[in-house]
Amino acid sequence: RLLSAGMLLTILLGAATAMACFTDLSWWEAGILAAILAPTDAGLGQVIVNSPQVPARIRQALNVEAGLNDGLAVPFLMLFIALAAAIEEGAGTRGVLAHFLVEQIGYGTAIGLAIGLGGGLLMGLAQRRQWMTPELGQLGVVAMPLLCILAAEESGASMFIAAFVSGLAAQVGFPKVGRHSVEFTEGWGQLFNFFVFFLFGLLFARSWHDFTPAIMLYALLSLTVVRMLPVSVAVAGIGLSRASVLFLGWFGPRGLASIVLGLVYLEQQPNLPGETTIRLAVMATVLMSIVAHGLSAKPGIERYARSNEALPPDAPEHAAVVVPATH
Template sequence: MKDHYLILAGLGLATLVMAWLPAFSKKLRVSSPILLLLVGFLLFWVDVPLSWPDPLWNDTWLMYFSEAIVIISLMGAGLKIGANYSWSSWKKPLMLVFLTMPLCMISAFLLGQYFLVLSLPSSLLLAAVLAPTDPVLAAEVQLDDPMDEKEYEGNIRFTLTAEAGLNDGIAFPFSYLAVMVAQAGTWAAFNFTNWFWDKLLLKIIIGVVLGLLIGRLIGLLMDRLYKYAGVETFVGFLALSLTFATYGITELLHGYGFLAVFFAGFSLRYYENVSGDYKKKLHDFVTEMEHLLLVVWIILFGGSIMNGILMITDWKGILFALIFVIVIRPLSGLIALAASKEKFKTKLAISFFGIRGIGSVFYLSWAFVQFDHFAYKQELYSITAYIILISIIIHGVTAPTAIEHFRRKGSITEGDRGSATDT
């Protein structure tokens, strides 16, 4: 029983610290994931008897846990984006998704093949898992209060929020690509037609359509229940229920659940007959759940680091991780935004803060659950852990200062912008 109480005390104190971390991170000008990682190191050092990764997690457990965090975060991202953003605002995240993401994947694939000397399926998988911008660890550079959305075409937070919501689902077909090539054994035996029409097009379309439809139906149901039965819905828990229901239904109906969850939150956020106060309550509840799970995930990630996950790869893996975070993503972002009329500093900030995190871990573990014979499995986990750690440190140190700089300059929430029109 002593171990049981130690676990409860350790996790309780860690989550208690999370209540003050946002305020501390603002004062220290570092993001809260860095501080949480230090808490994880401390709990491992004092030998709190958690089921620490040794140094790798079980694939299935890791897949389910990271899946839950990502879909909850995607619902929050969808609920943040309101109706005040014009087409010119949406062009930037769409360019990041349809140009930056492929450039990052192609670069990662080529480096995986010719620098890391991985197998073809493993190189494809590495490229796929590094494609998404993480909606969880990137929360501090995304939209904040969903009711405080004054229009500004150069909104950095909006661009990064929309990008994370979109590309976390669109990265899925490329994880399928790696798995299907690995299962086929050779590129020549791979069924490209099935992948293109089914895994790439059909599942994306189903995910987007079902997400928009479910969010709209829930908004309509809440409106009608109040109008005709006097039943007012004002519990934040509905956001969690909507998250899991949307994800499960969409996956059962052959769509991508990540996309569906994001668009369900987005669709509900747009539904005008649901009050703005309630939308904020939904968002706040999801954010609290996300923070709770994030505490546990980063603590265990810290334990994995202490147990030696970083020691599995060699200097090539470390150099690849640095190049991907510091060079490939920023350069790919700048290429995508080259035609934008934004100032170079704004484009650089958007390009630089392509934070990698829990979404990458989900795709990696998902692929290993689907096919357990990938070559270089442990090396892929180690390289991904390096990329996440580097992203946490570099972006965690620079993001608060950069966001504050652009806020003072009027590029985040102030400036020549109108007021929100949400009901």
Template sequence: MDIYIVTLTILGLVILLTAWLPMLMRRLPLSLPIACLAIGALLAWSPFPLLPRFNPLENRDFTERMTEIVVIVALMGAGLKLDRPIGWRRWGTTWRLLGIAMPLTIAVLALLGYWILGLGVASALLLGASLAPTDPVLASDVQVGPPKTGEEDEVRFALTSEAGLNDGLSFPFVHLAIAMAVATKEGNDLFAHWAMIDIVWRLGAGVVMGWAMGKLFGVFSFKLRDISLAKTQDGFVALGMTFTVYGLTQLIGGYGFVAVFLAAVAFRASERDDDFHEQLHDFAEQIERLLMMVLLVCLGSIAASGQLLAGIDWRVVTVAVLAIALVRPLIGWLSLIGSGHPPGEAVIIAVFGIRGLGSIYYLAYASGHAEFESVETVWATVLMIVIASIVVHGTAVTPTMAWIDGRRARSKQVVDRPSVH
């Protein structure tokens, strides 16, 4: 049996399911990522020799590049969704989640890795840094709606803006873990290098490049009369913007994740009400969904075949349960104290810190730049938490968002109801 033809056939079916499954599961307490994991598991248990059955440790480059592409496309889509202009007060919840919740989450997860899993310091920090950011890919069900739809309540906005920025802001801690692993052998002055290069330069370059490129693309799209990009009405311009911003930022050593999201936000601000934003967003979302399905089918195949999860023991299960059920919910809730959110909304924002493909990317990236002790344990823990997050949050997302929408509708009715004297 020709493995290429079989895989091509399966890929065609997966692409068709990309369009069909969201309609089927619209009212069900399930999500598209859960269905992808199930498909992958079925493929792993089938007698066909399919390409998706691979070990990411043995195919690190493929894992890194594929997750990298889907994350940056998702970041562009997330930035284009946001109707709210960036600002200190308007994005107050976002800054709390980034400045308080994320560093504390990294620290606590690293401590759990060191204390329960018995990891070395570098490996424990890598575990925390990989798992701390929420995922812009798998969090699409809890994010704001397409541009100009008005689907931007506080819960959705907080989760969308947080996922857009924290993927890049956790990168300094990934680089610190790499520096610590390398320094064990080479004795580098890692903290000086980390502070100046990995924080000041890389982060600064990502912010400046992202905002400047977003504004520049805004000029090309909306300010030129007869030759503007908006005149093309081609959604694939979003893909060109994404790759250009990411590539140029990475070439100068900046954080491309930060740059792509900020470029989308700056581009949206250039001409906020133009319909071109909707076309770009829709195209980016379709590409993101397709890539996500392919990768999650592979992840489901890995989980079902047991190649990497065979080493799971009570320690890994304990860390996974604590990470999903306690660490993010508690730290997220504490970071929102005093923010003015109603208790129910604050709990939802804290709980829905979905872990996903970004975590896998960070782990694959770091594994290619340094040798980490007990890296198989780190991989097993991250993959288990990602799979558990997909199932737990995917099951809860539909009723939770329905509750949010119902609450918002009731509040609007109260406001619009005429007073009787």
């Protein structure tokens, strides 16, 4: 529900909110901004998904959503960039759509399947024959998305779609790819995460005087209404308590995923009129999220845990969850 209806409504509401806050954006540029800020950040939400005070079903929902929604947002982002650039250049949208479907999605999916299936089968064989130590499994997993990036650059495909599909396809021949990717993320990946946020802080320090009231208002709305209303609609009808719906809606932090998607947009160099507004809105939203979600995480967990004490044992929050096997 969060990855389908929730995410589509978030992008739609985010674009509509951007049009209401900014006068210099077209609808496609507003869609670009909404797609960049739609994914939630697994790193900033780590304290939530690791807390035993939060029901396992709620933790898993937030964890899986943050792990998948950045890849799902990429096709929307690339499509909006292509359409906005085509309109700015006076080109027809039909040719842009065909080019987008063939190159960005078609080639990206083909590259991801080839590298994921081939790499997964080779790594699975190496593990069964004991040709590879367990520690090197982490490097093998990291090598596959890097190969996707190289191949995508040469073919004009979307590197993120290729890497996303590759990660899914690798599980066919190497079921432990998920465990190794988590190990890398919790080790070296965390270092890279901090490094990116350090660079982000430097960029923010250089641009803080450019943040207008409209930029800050959009950042606030993006973290509240634009996130929380779609979540409440998406989970309606499954019996979650009001506290659970509020908890799911609020703890959708924006962080590394939005920074990376913002860099993808800037790397495309579409030279759109609203580029400055998009860049500043993304920076303000991410910074506000870091502060607001960081300060509210611990008290939010404790208050939510107290509200759950009154729930009956058969409440949906306490339903058993299936954790994928890693062995």
